[in-house]
Amino acid sequence: MNFDFSPVWNGWHELAHGTLVTVEVTIGAIILGCIVGLIIGLGRLEPRRRVIYGLCSAYLSVVRGTPLLVQLFIWFFGLPFFGIELPAFFCGVVGMGMYSGAYVSEVVRGAIQSIDRGQMEAARSLGMPYGLAMRTIIVPQAVIRMIPPLGNEFVAVIKNSSLVSLVTIADVMHEGQKIISVSYRSLEVYLAIAVVYFVLTNLTGLALRLAERRLAVGGLVR
Amino acid sequence: MHGDSVSSAGPDSAQDARPIVSARGLTKSFGPLAVLKGVDFDVLPSQVSVVIGPSGSGKSTLLRCCNGLETADGGTLDICGKRLADHGRRLPEKELNALRMHVGMVFQSFNLFPHLTVLGNVTIGPRRLRGMSAEAAEAAARRLLDKVGLAAKADAYPATLSGGQKQRVAIARALAMEPLVMLFDEPTSALDPELVGEVLQVMKDLAREGMTMMVVTHEMGFAREVGDVVSVMDHGVLLESGPPAQIFDAPRHPRTREFLQAVVTRDTARPREAPPRPMPPAIDDH
Numbered sequence: 001m002n003f004d005f006s007p008v009w010n011g012w013h014e015l016a017h018g019t020l021v022t023v024e025v026t027i028g029a030i031i032l033g034c035i036v037g038l039i040i041g042l043g044r045l046e047p048r049r050r051v052i053y054g055l056c057s058a059y060l061s062v063v064r065g066t067p068l069l070v071q072l073f074i075w076f077f078g079l080p081f082f083g084i085e086l087p088a089f090f091c092g093v094v095g096m097g098m099y100s101g102a103y104v105s106e107v108v109r110g111a112i113q114s115i116d117r118g119q120m121e122a123a124r125s126l127g128m129p130y131g132l133a134m135r136t137i138i139v140p141q142a143v144i145r146m147i148p149p150l151g152n153e154f155v156a157v158i159k160n161s162s163l164v165s166l167v168t169i170a171d172v173m174h175e176g177q178k179i180i181s182v183s184y185r186s187l188e189v190y191l192a193i194a195v196v197y198f199v200l201t202n203l204t205g206l207a208l209r210l211a212e213r214r215l216a217v218g219g220l221v222r
Numbered sequence: 223m224h225g226d227s228v229s230s231a232g233p234d235s236a237q238d239a240r241p242i243v244s245a246r247g248l249t250k251s252f253g254p255l256a257v258l259k260g261v262d263f264d265v266l267p268s269q270v271s272v273v274i275g276p277s278g279s280g281k282s283t284l285l286r287c288c289n290g291l292e293t294a295d296g297g298t299l300d301i302c303g304k305r306l307a308d309h310g311r312r313l314p315e316k317e318l319n320a321l322r323m324h325v326g327m328v329f330q331s332f333n334l335f336p337h338l339t340v341l342g343n344v345t346i347g348p349r350r351l352r353g354m355s356a357e358a359a360e361a362a363a364r365r366l367l368d369k370v371g372l373a374a375k376a377d378a379y380p381a382t383l384s385g386g387q388k389q390r391v392a393i394a395r396a397l398a399m400e401p402l403v404m405l406f407d408e409p410t411s412a413l414d415p416e417l418v419g420e421v422l423q424v425m426k427d428l429a430r431e432g433m434t435m436m437v438v439t440h441e442m443g444f445a446r447e448v449g450d451v452v453s454v455m456d457h458g459v460l461l462e463s464g465p466p467a468q469i470f471d472a473p474r475h476p477r478t479r480e481f482l483q484a485v486v487t488r489d490t491a492r493p494r495e496a497p498p499r500p501m502p503p504a505i506d507d508h
Contacts, residue, residue: 116331116333118329121327122334122335124322125289126323126351126396127320127351128319128347128350128351132350
């Protein structure tokens with residue numbers, strides 16, 4: 001058994017470019033996922049607001065309940081059936097972002113509901129409207145509790161982003177496959193790809209740990 | 223100080239004024255449990271109205287109704303001339319928010335905002351709700367902190383304060399809205415015994431300045447010394463109301479007598495420092 005990493009070295013330029021695309025798709029998906037997650041999560045705080053709660057719950061159950069790959073294929077291969085042809089990159093970011101948003105929404109809801117009820121009561125007692133109390137009192141305290149589970153979700157987005165190679169986006173996975181198809185050195189190339197994802201995920205974990213430490217003020221972290 | 227000799231701006235000067243708090247036939251249930259069973263209750267301007275009674279008697283619920291944290295199911299409740307609760311209907315949200323700015327609330331568990339400094343806690347209301355500039359709000363906050371003896375703690379975070387200090391900040395935070403009435407929900411029940419005095423002192427000072435106060439408490443000494451009117455609640459019913467001397471020395475209702483008996487035995491058996499108090503366990507912080 002002898003390894004031959006030369007296809008990896010020779011294709012480093014393509015792999016580097018693919019890594020950049022992976023990072024771009026991931027960042028786009030994470031940003032979109034956080035926005036969607038915040039909206040859906042806030043919408044599911046109050047079951048008594050039936051319409052909003054129902055719509056947000058429906059979103060969660062559909063998007064979380066179907067495979068990401070199927071959703072990506074619907075965006076890319078399904079929508080053209082209705083005459084809607086979206087660029088592959090757009091499909092990748094939106095498909096991943098909306099999928100991630102479902103998970104982020106539960107992180108948001110869980111963190112907000114973990115804040116002591118007395119905080120909302122104290123804010124409302126001052127005369128704050130619900131929205132202002134949320135923005136200035138509840139969410140700032142909840143954010144730090146969101147970081148650890150968000151870290152999990154961001155890492156999942158990075159790894160899941162390998163699926164966008166199947167909707168023709170030239171990410172690191174896609175570039176790797178191209179190298180394999182001409183060199184047949186699959187193990188070596190897949191190992192190189194694994195290293196790329198390993199570095200990206202762990203850098204993300206490190207960044208979030210730093211963010212958590214930076215945000216910890218006053219009595220927010222015990 | 224006893225009865226109506228409490229403060230210069232006491233009940234005499236307010237006799238003909240309209241009540242700040244006025245409940246008529248107030249009822250409230252939590253599921254099958256009737257917590258308030260038709261309560262009539264008034265607080266006149268500059269009056270210190272103390273509500274006592276056993277745990278679960280409905281006194282905290284009555285207080286929480288007064289700023290809309292609970293909505294009464296029946297009866298009427300007028301606060302500062304606004305009908306807050308009208309046979310199960312609550313004041314519309316916007317008016318309720320406006321009314322709450324005039325009603326200060328102090329909680330048993332303080333509920334300070336842990337992500338803000340002491341100064342931030344006291345200024346956030348005036349800045350966000352009364353449109354005060356940061357400078358003006360800060361100046362006012364520093365005056366209030368000075369008044370509650372915590373000027374030196376302005377830049378501290380709540381987690382670094384003792385329970386008594388937290389509660390005094392909470393009082394300053396409520397006062398920063400310049401309320402017409404202050405509601406106190408067992409403000410010393412979560413405090414270590416040696417810290418109760420400093421909070422009660424701040425409340426006494428407030429009473430002396432003529433603040434209208436409604437205080438739910440287990441502190442009988444405070445009720446007797448500072449209260450203009452003491453009301454006794456039991457099982458959702460207001461048993462009797464009157465000047466402290468009357469309630470404590472010549473209670474009319476047998477259940478009042480029973481309750482006071484139980485409290486007095488407890489208080490005299492081992493005064494002040496006695497750790498085992500028949501109360502919920504001290505909640506130090508969240």
